[in-house]
Amino acid sequence: xxxxxxPVGIKDVAKLANVSISxxxxxxxxxxxxxxxxxxxxxxxVDELNYEVNLVARGLKSGKTxxxxxxxxxxxxxxxxxxLKSIQDAANREGYSINVFGTSGSLxxxxxxxxxxxxxxxxxxxxxxxxxxxDSSAGKYIEYLSTLNxxxxxxxxxxxxSAISSNLDAVIVDDxxxxxxxxxxxxxxxxxTIAYIAAPSSFSMGKSRRDGYLTALAVHQMPIxxxxxxxxxxxxxxGYQCMKxxxxxxxxxxxxxxxxxxMAIGAMRAILDAGLEIPGDIAVTGYNDNxxxxxxxxxxxxxxxxxxxxxxxxxxxxxxxxxxxxxxxxHLCLNGSLVVxxxxxxDAKTDWNLQDW
Amino acid sequence: xxxxxxPVGIKDVAKLANVSISxxxxxxxxxxxxxxxxxxxxxxxVDELNYEVNLVARGLKSGKTxxxxxxxxxxxxxxxxxxLKSIQDAANREGYSINVFGTSGSLxxxxxxxxxxxxxxxxxxxxxxxxxxxDSSAGKYIEYLSTLNxxxxxxxxxxxxSAISSNLDAVIVDDxxxxxxxxxxxxxxxxxTIAYIAAPSSFSMGKSRRDGYLTALAVHQMPIxxxxxxxxxxxxxxGYQCMKxxxxxxxxxxxxxxxxxxMAIGAMRAILDAGLEIPGDIAVTGYNDNxxxxxxxxxxxxxxxxxxxxxxxxxxxxxxxxxxxxxxxxHLCLNGSLVVxxxxxxDAKTDWNLQDW
DNA sequence: CTGAAAGCGCTAACAT
DNA sequence: ATGTTAGCGCTTTCAG
Numbered sequence: 232x233x234x235x236x237x238p239v240g241i242k243d244v245a246k247l248a249n250v251s252i253s254x255x256x257x258x259x260x261x262x263x264x265x266x267x268x269x270x271x272x273x274x275x276x277v278d279e280l281n282y283e284v285n286l287v288a289r290g291l292k293s294g295k296t297x298x299x300x301x302x303x304x305x306x307x308x309x310x311x312x313x314x315l316k317s318i319q320d321a322a323n324r325e326g327y328s329i330n331v332f333g334t335s336g337s338l339x340x341x342x343x344x345x346x347x348x349x350x351x352x353x354x355x356x357x358x359x360x361x362x363x364x365x366d367s368s369a370g371k372y373i374e375y376l377s378t379l380n381x382x383x384x385x386x387x388x389x390x391x392x393s394a395i396s397s398n399l400d401a402v403i404v405d406d407x408x409x410x411x412x413x414x415x416x417x418x419x420x421x422x423x424t425i426a427y428i429a430a431p432s433s434f435s436m437g438k439s440r441r442d443g444y445l446t447a448l449a450v451h452q453m454p455i456x457x458x459x460x461x462x463x464x465x466x467x468x469x470g471y472q473c474m475k476x477x478x479x480x481x482x483x484x485x486x487x488x489x490x491x492x493x494m495a496i497g498a499m500r501a502i503l504d505a506g507l508e509i510p511g512d513i514a515v516t517g518y519n520d521n522x523x524x525x526x527x528x529x530x531x532x533x534x535x536x537x538x539x540x541x542x543x544x545x546x547x548x549x550x551x552x553x554x555x556x557x558x559x560x561x562h563l564c565l566n567g568s569l570v571v572x573x574x575x576x577x578d579a580k581t582d583w584n585l586q587d588w
Numbered sequence: 589x590x591x592x593x594x595p596v597g598i599k600d601v602a603k604l605a606n607v608s609i610s611x612x613x614x615x616x617x618x619x620x621x622x623x624x625x626x627x628x629x630x631x632x633x634v635d636e637l638n639y640e641v642n643l644v645a646r647g648l649k650s651g652k653t654x655x656x657x658x659x660x661x662x663x664x665x666x667x668x669x670x671x672l673k674s675i676q677d678a679a680n681r682e683g684y685s686i687n688v689f690g691t692s693g694s695l696x697x698x699x700x701x702x703x704x705x706x707x708x709x710x711x712x713x714x715x716x717x718x719x720x721x722x723d724s725s726a727g728k729y730i731e732y733l734s735t736l737n738x739x740x741x742x743x744x745x746x747x748x749x750s751a752i753s754s755n756l757d758a759v760i761v762d763d764x765x766x767x768x769x770x771x772x773x774x775x776x777x778x779x780x781t782i783a784y785i786a787a788p789s790s791f792s793m794g795k796s797r798r799d800g801y802l803t804a805l806a807v808h809q810m811p812i813x814x815x816x817x818x819x820x821x822x823x824x825x826x827g828y829q830c831m832k833x834x835x836x837x838x839x840x841x842x843x844x845x846x847x848x849x850x851m852a853i854g855a856m857r858a859i860l861d862a863g864l865e866i867p868g869d870i871a872v873t874g875y876n877d878n879x880x881x882x883x884x885x886x887x888x889x890x891x892x893x894x895x896x897x898x899x900x901x902x903x904x905x906x907x908x909x910x911x912x913x914x915x916x917x918x919h920l921c922l923n924g925s926l927v928v929x930x931x932x933x934x935d936a937k938t939d940w941n942l943q944d945w
Numbered sequence: 946c947t948g949a950a951a952g953c954g955c956t957a958a959c960a961t
Numbered sequence: 962a963t964g965t966t967a968g969c970g971c972t973t974t975c976a977g
Contacts, residue, residue: 238740240954251964256956263957266962285739286707287653288954290644291969298687306673309945312664319663319690328708330655331688333676350643351685382642382969383595467942493945496883500940523945526853528885583857585824588666588850588880597970608948613972620973623946645970648953739953948977953970960965 239280248276259284290352294382298328299355299549300348302341303391306333308465309493309521310538311359313587314391317542318357325550327354336361348386349379355387355549360395363433373398387552389545393435394562400552401562402545406436406518409534409567410443411450413488413516416532416569418451420514420576422486425453428473428498429462430490437462440490440518458482463494470497478505485513486575492517492524492533499527499574514575518567525584529573536567596637605633616641647709651739655685656712656906657705659698660748663690665822666850666878667895668716670944671748674899675714682907684711693718705743706736712744712906717752720790730755744909746902750792751919757909758919759902763793763875766891766924767800768807770845770873773889773926775808777933779843779871782810785830785855786819787847794819797847797875815839820851827854835862842870843932849874849881849890856884856931872931875924882941886930893924 241259245252250269257263258273265273276282290296301318303311315331322329330353334340338361348356356379362372377398379386390401417425427444430437441460448455461477463469470489477484478501487502489495495517502513509515509529517524517533524531544563552558573579598616602609607626614620615630622630633639647653658675660668672688679686687710691697695718705713713736719729734755736743747758774782784801787794798817805812818834820826827846834841835858844859846852852874859870866872866886874881874890881888901920909915930936 238738238954241956242954252955253957253965254963257963260956264962269963283703283707285648285709285954287644287647287709288969289956291642291648291954291971292956294969296644306676307669307944312669315688316663316690319688323689328687328689328704330685331672331676332680332685333673346640347685350640352642352644381595467940467945471942496940497942500942523880523883526880527883527940583824583853583884585828585854585857587664588824595970598972599970609971610948610950610973611946614947617972621946626947642970645953646972648955648970649972651953946977949975951972951974953972955969956967958965958967961963 248272300330313538317539321546359391406439407443410440414447417486426459426487428489467493467497470494474498474501530581532575534567605629657687670895674896678903716748763796764800767797771804774843783816783844785846824850824854827851831855831858887938889932891924
């Protein structure tokens with residue numbers, strides 16, 4: 232048990248192989264030509280001593296830690312695990328580790344994490360920020376983010392989900408069209424009074440989705456009634472409350488779109504609790520297509536968002552910026568697609584998603 | 589944009605404050621008494637220059653990186669996100685970051701990650717291993733794990749979920765009693781032919797749960813029929829297949845316990861698809877109490893496992909071993925508790941979990 | 946109480 | 962092609 236072994240370093244290898252330490256370094260990194268004979272000797276010594284490079288020391292020297300940080304509002308919220316997984320997979324393929332941080336929606340924590348990260352010489356940050364674009368200090372924060380740097384070099388920062396600024400790279404989803412599609416689906420069903428349970432409008436994501444809803448109504452010349460719009464906070468519980476409130480308003484709604492699946496599902500519970508039928512009385516749509524959407528009864532029609540793509544793409548963007556800090560910033564916009572289930576179509580097949588959870 | 593600023597180091601602070609660098613280090617770390625006057629001067633210089641310690645350099649010197657690795661079979665499987673969250677929270681409170689690794693159930697990857705971790709001078713590892721205790725090389729792997737070390741010092745390793753060896757610390761759940769409780773619940777309902785959809789028995793977890801099922805039957809003098817036992821692979825899809833197979837065997841089962849919630853839910857789908865009723869024809873229990881258990885229709889009776897406690901406790905165990913490498917190894921066993929829902933009791937309230945996802 | 950100096954383990958000029 | 966050596970930025974003896 233627990234014995235202190237003296238660590239074997241590059242110089243031990245050098246000694247055993249009877250070469251200089253730089254030669255060892257060179258064969259290990261392939262940074263310079265080394266004769267086959269020495270190469271052989273070195274590798275043998277490495278094997279024999281069971282030598283492993285010290286990445287901390289290498290990091291100090293090279294300024295690269297091969298670690299990126301991923302900061303998200305929540306680790307447990309169903310949207311993020313698949314995203315984290317895809318980031319991890321992409322990162323590992325390139326030899327990077329990921330440091331995960333959940334901010335619980337606290338901008339305070341977010342900033343604290345970023346600050347610490349700078350000291351850690353992290354190679355890059357993938358950030359799904361929980362900061363409020365309408366905040367008065369927004370400009371300052373954006374400025375801060377876009378000039379982040381450790382060790383004198385800028386830290387590549389990729390925004391996830393919301394494009395904070397044109398000075399920052401981002402992978403986003405076409406939320407506007409996503410919610411427009413969902414709403415139009417409801418319209419195509421002949422629904423006349425369509426409520427909207429909004430995602431917080433202080434975030435750009437929330438704004439875009441709301442715009443999608445409004446646009447759909449406008450395009451189809453349907454009246455816009457502010458009474459039909461109510462704002463939740465992403466959680467199923469808030470969706471539940473919002474729907475209860477909407478029902479109380481007595482507007483005889485016959486459909487509801489929601490800013491995410493969680494709120495849609497919460498709303499469904501409220502509808503069911505009120506003794507109403509879905510979709511008979513009220514049809515419901517969500518957004519994101521997280522796995523619970525297929526599990527609830529009735530299953531939820533929603534907009535499928537390619538979370539796997541997002542992670543992969545975000546990591547690629549990170550690599551791109553790492554290799555070319557001066558490259559012009561891009562906002563990569565991914566598209567969602569409508570998935571019809573029984574919350575809008577009673578005849579839809581209701582297969583449970585039996586794979587991803 | 590992207591300007592290269594020269595990093596400010598401890599010597600810059602020293603110069604500005606007109607003291608030696610060791611004095612700066614001393615005030616920053618409180619490692620030695622420094623006169624109030626100098627302390628003041630140093631802090632002022634730190635502020636002025638916006639100095640931040642370089643954790644990589646400190647790491648190289650001190651051998652501590654303040655980062656722990658968490659290795660789990662899956663990031664997306666519903667059981668793990670809450671666990672990861674609780675670990676993260678506990679770790680952050682103590683100034684640690686967590687590096688997350690999902691192995692996709694591949695022991696190969698697991699080993700590779702651990703190997704890399706050694707080079708990274710990680711301070712500790714929390715591991716939910718996917719290794720097969722019945723494997724012939726089991727002994728070697730355990731030996732390997734219990735002698736892990738970086739930089740000549742042992743790396744604290746805490747096992748999550750399954751206690752791999754008495755030479756290793758672990759936070760586990762009383763799976764035996766958990767499944768015994770679930771099975772006895774079914775028995776108390778008067779069910780006579782209780783099937784068991786097992787978790788892989790090559791893992792200690794799977795063995796304990798199966799033992800729980802068998803023990804319950806034995807205690808109540810019920811016959812044990814191997815035909816009633818079938819093994820899945822944790823996924824809902826496997827639960828679905830297992831139940832289809834069970835149904836095909838024509839044993840007229842009137843209840844089924846499963847080794848986890850996912851398989852239970854998959855099995856429910858198969859039962860429903862076969863035109864049978866739950867719990868009328870077949871009552872079903874799961875294990876873990878992940879949030880989907882409350883969402884499906886009917887909602888799933890299951891054993892609640894305290895994932896939050898697990899994470900917190902695991903981190904505490906890590907700290908304990910870090911501070912006392914020679915401490916005797918402990919296996920901390922947490923208890924689950926029965927949560928009755930409508931898959932066994934039609935009158936149970938079926939509130940959806942509207943909080944944790 | 947304060948400072949000078951020796952590395953932590955490695956990489957990359959620079960010399961040979 | 963190989964070796965020598967100077968640091969990366971910090972902590973920590975060890976003198977003063």
